[in-house]
Amino acid sequence: MGGHSWFGNLSRQNGYYEHQVSPFQQNLFKGVFTTGAPKFAFRLGRQAIFVLPPLAFYYYLADWAVKENNRHHSKAYLKKHGHAE
Secondary structure (H helix, E strand, O other): OOOOOOHHHOOOOOOOOOOOOOOOOOOOOOOHHHHHHHHHHHHHHHHHHHHHHHHHHHHHHHHHHHHHHHHHOOHHHHHHOOOOO
């Protein structure tokens, strides 16, 4: 298998640096509640103007369609329009 190509010395990379922090020094959730949550709420609020009007429109459209369907299938409507059993 050759002389110098052991697994740990396959090739050289210049300009590549890798830094690691000890697991005991990591603070994974630092800033989640102090900076992360307010930023998330702010960004969500900025997008509300684009999301809420269509959402409200289609919600009320679906609600109207269900009520209209129930009205068209009621006994009173069918009797009035000549579709009595």
